[in-house]
Amino acid sequence: MKDAITISNTITFMFLLFLINILLPTKANLVNRGVILLEARLCVNGCRHVEDVNHLFLSCPIFGALWPLVTAWLGVEGVDPQHISDHFLQFIRYAGGLKLRRSFFHLIWLQCVWVLWNERNDRIFKNRQSSLPQMLDKVKSSSLLWLKASNVVLVLVVLS
Ligand SMILES: [Zn+2]
DSSP states (O other): OHHHHHHHHHHHHHHHHHHHHHHSOOHHHHHHTTSSOGGGOBOTTSSOSBOOHHIIIIIOTTGGGHHHHHHHHHTOOOOOOSSHHHHHHHHHHTTOSOHHHHHHHHHHHHHHHHHHHHHHHIIIIIOOOOOHHHHHHHHHHHHHHHHHHHHHHHHHHHHO
16 A cells, blocks of 8 residues: 555656646746747756756756755765656655655655756846755755644644
């Protein structure tokens, strides 16, 4: 049953990644929808690559550098794939077989994507940028907040 729940969660995440790939307003997706011009499709970090989901979150030399910091913080290591679905699956494999640990790694992975997306938006719309250590701190602090919020919800469920 636990394996079925874990597989179900992973399938849900894979579907979420599929939607992110198509729906997230990256510059590549905005060009495809005719919202911005082709000339505006490049990554905000000046690395001269098209900003699609895989580049933005994984292969960008600026933003992609967050992942080794995160895996070092978590005490795991390996080769990270450059496709978002494969990257997600590999990241969860780092967690091993314990369900709680896998859930924590789900959370961390989502936090990394969230921090990178917000960093991208800050650089584009606010002309403000954080360093990699600052981004790592955001991943750590927001993960802690999510964990605390989850505990509060669990306590409320148990008490009700
Ligand atoms: Zn880039």
